[in-house]
Amino acid sequence: EIVLTQSPGTLSLSPGERATLSCRASQSVSSDSLAWYQQRPGQAPRLLIYGASSRATGIPDRFDGSGSGTDFTLTIRRLEPEDSAVYYCHQYGGSPFAFGPGTRVEIK
Amino acid sequence: QVRLVQSGAEVTKPGASVKVSCKTSGYTFSAYYIHWVRQAPGQGPEWLGWISPDNGGTKYAQKIQGRFIMTTDTSIDSAYMELRSLTSDDTAVYYCARDNGLLLPTWWGQGTVVTVSS
Numbered sequence: 001e002i003v004l005t006q007s008p009g010t011l012s013l014s015p016g017e018r019a020t021l022s023c024r025a026s027q028s029v030s031s032d033s034l035a036w037y038q039q040r041p042g043q044a045p046r047l048l049i050y051g052a053s054s055r056a057t058g059i060p061d062r063f064d065g066s067g068s069g070t071d072f073t074l075t076i077r078r079l080e081p082e083d084s085a086v087y088y089c090h091q092y093g094g095s096p097f098a099f100g101p102g103t104r105v106e107i108k
Numbered sequence: 109q110v111r112l113v114q115s116g117a118e119v120t121k122p123g124a125s126v127k128v129s130c131k132t133s134g135y136t137f138s139a140y141y142i143h144w145v146r147q148a149p150g151q152g153p154e155w156l157g158w159i160s161p162d163n164g165g166t167k168y169a170q171k172i173q174g175r176f177i178m179t180t181d182t183s184i185d186s187a188y189m190e191l192r193s194l195t196s197d198d199t200a201v202y203y204c205a206r207d208n209g210l211l212l213p214t215w216w217g218q219g220t221v222v223t224v225s226s
Contacts, residue, residue: 044203044216088152092211096169097155
């Protein structure tokens with residue numbers, strides 16, 4: 001069973017800054033089957049990135065995914081107030097699929 | 109456009125059962141798996157499993173195997189998950205989500221709050 005850890009737990013940044021979120025897997029994620037979701041309060045998760053680095057439909061190019069194997073990164077450039085949310089990584093390469101505990105991004 | 113609309117909130121007692129529904133539209137229902145994911149208060153999402161509407165095949169997380177049952181009704185493009193022998197630990201928002209063809213939950217329902225309390 002693959003366990004995902006995310007760091008940091010919380011990021012507090014100003015508009016226009018860059019956020020770097022980390023996701024580490026306890027073992028290699030098959031075929032880079034790693035996704036990132038954004039979840040705002042009271043809403044369902046929204047798919048941002050799949051296949052470690054491909055943006056989902058309609059996602060701005062300020063959001064970039066990278067990494068492979070066990071180490072993955074979500075970078076959000078030029079932060080906007082609407083980016084305030086919790087971000088989860090998710091591996092779907094091997095059952096049981098798993099989500100990380102999340103990184104909260106706060107916009108000052 | 110792809111839409112998934114879930115049934116309303118449920119409040120129930122320990123040991124009881126509830127059935128959550130997920131009505132889909134905007135695509136060919138049988139062509140894509142439906143995933144179920146739950147999220148306990150203040151926690152991250154937890155993947156529960158998927159079902160293939162095409163052939164009824166399922167994959168469950170071991171934690172809920174035998175206690176939660178996923179089904180579909182292709183005549184009305186709907187998926188269901190029956191939750192049995194509920195405990196307070198099952199209190200959560202339950203989401204259905206359509207797959208993207210690569211086992212990835214992509215389009216999500218609005219969630220159904222299930223509260224288990226004596």
